[in-house]
Amino acid sequence: MSANIAGVAAPLDPMTRSNVRRSRPGWPEVGRTFAVAAVGAFVFVPLAILGLYSLSDQWNAPHLLPTAYTIKWYDYLFHYEGGLSGVVQSTLVAAATTVFTMLVGLPAAYALARYRFRGRRVLEMALLAKTAIPVILVGVGTASLFYIWGLHDTFVGLVAAHSVGALPLQVWTAAAAFQRVDVSGEEAARDLGASFIRRFVEIVLPGALPGIIASAILVFLFSMDEFTVTFFVSGVAYTTMPLRLYSALNSGYIEPAAASAMILLMPSVLYLGLVLRYFGSSELRGGLGNLG
Amino acid sequence: MAHLTLQSLVKRFGAVIAVDRVSLEVGSGELLCLLGPSGCGKTTLLRMVAGFLRPDEGAIAINGAPVTEVPPEKRPTAMVFQNYALWPHKTVANTVAFGLRVRRLPPVRIRSKVAEMLDLLGLTGLEDRYPRELSGGQQQRVALARALAVEPAILLLDEPLANLDAQLRVHMRAELRQLQRKLGTTMLYVTHDQEEALSLSDRVAVLQQGRLEQVGTPEEIYRRPATSFVAGFIGHSNLIAGTVAQCEGGRLSVRIRGGFTLEVGSADLIPVGSAVTVAIRAEDACLARQETMNVLPGTIQLSAFLGATRRLTVASPAGLLRVDCPADLGVREGSAVEIHLPIDRLHLLPGNTGPAPEDGQTL
Ligand SMILES: Nc1ncnc2c1ncn2[C@@H]1O[C@H](COP(=O)(O)OP(=O)(O)OP(=O)(O)O)[C@@H](O)[C@H]1O
Numbered sequence: 001m002s003a004n005i006a007g008v009a010a011p012l013d014p015m016t017r018s019n020v021r022r023s024r025p026g027w028p029e030v031g032r033t034f035a036v037a038a039v040g041a042f043v044f045v046p047l048a049i050l051g052l053y054s055l056s057d058q059w060n061a062p063h064l065l066p067t068a069y070t071i072k073w074y075d076y077l078f079h080y081e082g083g084l085s086g087v088v089q090s091t092l093v094a095a096a097t098t099v100f101t102m103l104v105g106l107p108a109a110y111a112l113a114r115y116r117f118r119g120r121r122v123l124e125m126a127l128l129a130k131t132a133i134p135v136i137l138v139g140v141g142t143a144s145l146f147y148i149w150g151l152h153d154t155f156v157g158l159v160a161a162h163s164v165g166a167l168p169l170q171v172w173t174a175a176a177a178f179q180r181v182d183v184s185g186e187e188a189a190r191d192l193g194a195s196f197i198r199r200f201v202e203i204v205l206p207g208a209l210p211g212i213i214a215s216a217i218l219v220f221l222f223s224m225d226e227f228t229v230t231f232f233v234s235g236v237a238y239t240t241m242p243l244r245l246y247s248a249l250n251s252g253y254i255e256p257a258a259a260s261a262m263i264l265l266m267p268s269v270l271y272l273g274l275v276l277r278y279f280g281s282s283e284l285r286g287g288l289g290n291l292g
Numbered sequence: 293m294a295h296l297t298l299q300s301l302v303k304r305f306g307a308v309i310a311v312d313r314v315s316l317e318v319g320s321g322e323l324l325c326l327l328g329p330s331g332c333g334k335t336t337l338l339r340m341v342a343g344f345l346r347p348d349e350g351a352i353a354i355n356g357a358p359v360t361e362v363p364p365e366k367r368p369t370a371m372v373f374q375n376y377a378l379w380p381h382k383t384v385a386n387t388v389a390f391g392l393r394v395r396r397l398p399p400v401r402i403r404s405k406v407a408e409m410l411d412l413l414g415l416t417g418l419e420d421r422y423p424r425e426l427s428g429g430q431q432q433r434v435a436l437a438r439a440l441a442v443e444p445a446i447l448l449l450d451e452p453l454a455n456l457d458a459q460l461r462v463h464m465r466a467e468l469r470q471l472q473r474k475l476g477t478t479m480l481y482v483t484h485d486q487e488e489a490l491s492l493s494d495r496v497a498v499l500q501q502g503r504l505e506q507v508g509t510p511e512e513i514y515r516r517p518a519t520s521f522v523a524g525f526i527g528h529s530n531l532i533a534g535t536v537a538q539c540e541g542g543r544l545s546v547r548i549r550g551g552f553t554l555e556v557g558s559a560d561l562i563p564v565g566s567a568v569t570v571a572i573r574a575e576d577a578c579l580a581r582q583e584t585m586n587v588l589p590g591t592i593q594l595s596a597f598l599g600a601t602r603r604l605t606v607a608s609p610a611g612l613l614r615v616d617c618p619a620d621l622g623v624r625e626g627s628a629v630e631i632h633l634p635i636d637r638l639h640l641l642p643g644n645t646g647p648a649p650e651d652g653q654t655l
Pocket residue numbers: 305308309310328329330331332333334335336337484
């Protein structure tokens with residue numbers, strides 16, 4: 001009888017459910033805890049070390065923690081004698097790439113999600129091929145083209161190269177978002193006399209908005225992180241965060257590299273925060289609940 | 293209010309002919325039901341009228357004006373979708389107001405019209421709810437209010453009650469009928485539920501495999517089915533295949549299997565030897581008392597209690613026959629009986645390609 005009541009109440013009340021689970025501890029429980037701890041260690045220990053490095057002024061062998069702290073490495077990243085700092089440039093390039101990619105990619109994504117049109121296969125193949133070709137090839141190819149076109153080491157060149165790289169990611173993500181919007185809702189609006197623009201703005205966009213925002217953030221993150229192609233198409237005038245990080249490491253400076261890494265991490269943390277907030281946080285929490 | 297003319301509409305999907313030369317008139321203020329089994333082309337036909345599908349052949353006219361080339365957003369039709377197609381991010385009030393905003397009505401007019409529609413459909417008080425906060429029946433009414441708000445010349449409904457539970461379906465059916473009477477809107481109503489079609493419509497159009505089988509009032513469709521498909525689809529008919537053995541004076545003798553003969557009244561002269569089907573509804577057949585004409589011997593295979601009546605499935609020389617008898621009649625499965633098929637209840641249909649009586653007719 002009491003088991004029956006618990007069985008009925010469990011699906012309604014998450015508290016009851018977790019209590020039920022907790023009431024029978026065992027080895028799987030220990031294993032799960034251990035797994036979570038291990039994952040945490042793999043992710044957070046290197047991050048913590050990086051964070052400490054980015055703030056350390058003095059950190060020598062016998063000491064477990066830095067003996068002196070400073071923010072000069074961050075300062076270094078924001079000031080650059082050659083022009084705009086890496087942080088500002090990366091942000092500008094990423095912003096421009098995001099805007100451009102959205103302008104080109106959203107219509108393509110919508111078309112892919114809704115229409116069977118001539119050239120659809122070609123578009124799909126092009127988007128797939130882009131992800132299949134080694135990035136280094138793309139980098140070399142783009143660089144040689146950019147030399148001819150005079151786009152090497154220019155802002156436009158960087159944005160173009162990043163946009164080409166980000167487009168497949170953007171289009172697939174946004175197309176999936178559009179696909180989740182019920183076609184019949186769009187038809188109902190059309191049936192009531194709404195023009196294409198109105199249907200798109202009032203019916204499709206609100207439904208697809210979380211996915212579209214996600215696609216924009218992914219493009220932004222992609223651009224902030226992009227290294228290989230950027231390495232080939234940029235020079236002295238334009239250089240992004242990952243390249244500065246690379247050259248700092250090359251010259252034997254771990255601290256500014258660590259500071260760059262910490263800054264590059266910020267948009268990702270922001271993104272995860274947004275995902276938690278807008279994409280079924282309950283599902284994610286449910287997932288974590290299953291782990292722990 | 294408007295009348296709708298469909299002229300020999302054809303729609304193909306690859307090799308499938310979804311709608312095959314359908315011509316139909318829906319009069320002003322009429323409620324016409326398109327009735328047919330799943331996959332017979334009802335939705336396809338409706339979507340052609342709404343403008344979402346282009347007919348391969350034929351023409352559609354509203355009030356005599358051709359609309360075949362007019363896109364859905366410009367047609368004076370409004371549709372109620374089977375899944376309601378409500379917008380998850382719009383409240384009830386915003387949903388109903390949508391079509392009015394599209395038409396650029398002044399905000400004051402929109403507000404009063406929305407209030408009027410919500411009142412009409414008993415949705416007052418739910419203005420600020422989102423679809424997920426509504427019951428199935430309420431969602432259905434919002435979909436209806438949204439379509440009716442724009443005062444369409446023709447309202448198209450695609451199985452609007454199919455997703456509701458049986459009780460609510462019957463209730464909403466009555467409400468819809470009253471609403472239609474009140475507003476006088478021309479309605480084309482798709483359903484695969486014969487009871488719904490018969491109780492709701494002014495006329496019923498029976499569709500099968502894309503073809504129109506019969507158009508008529510519910511009584512005509514029920515009492516005088518034109519084809520063996522209609523006879524078999526509506527109600528519970530027994531179809532008995534046979535050939536004309538004799539024809540004279542408004543009466544036919546039809547020879548059926550087992551060497552038996554059925555006498556059928558018929559105004560038409562049908563040549564001897566023609567293949568025909570004799571149809572009789574389960575409720576019209578009965579157990580014989582002392583009749584001698586149109587009596588078939590048989591064995592009761594199944595006796596099912598249906599509440600008001602008892603339905604017998606009887607194995608006879610003409611195949612399995614369904615016979616309704618009073619529920620309290622003491623009959624035992626396996627016992628031999630004689631079935632009487634009254635001459636005035638027998639209905640003659642051309643050809644006997646219809647389902648043979650023994651095929652899949654148990655209840
Ligand atoms: N877009 C399409 N592409 C290919 N075939 C289709 C398409 N739409 C419908 N059909 C086919 O056309 C025929 C009629 O379909 P339709 O949807 O009109 O049937 P229906 O009478 O509405 O059935 P139901 O009662 O199940 O809704 C079916 O054989 C169906 O498979």
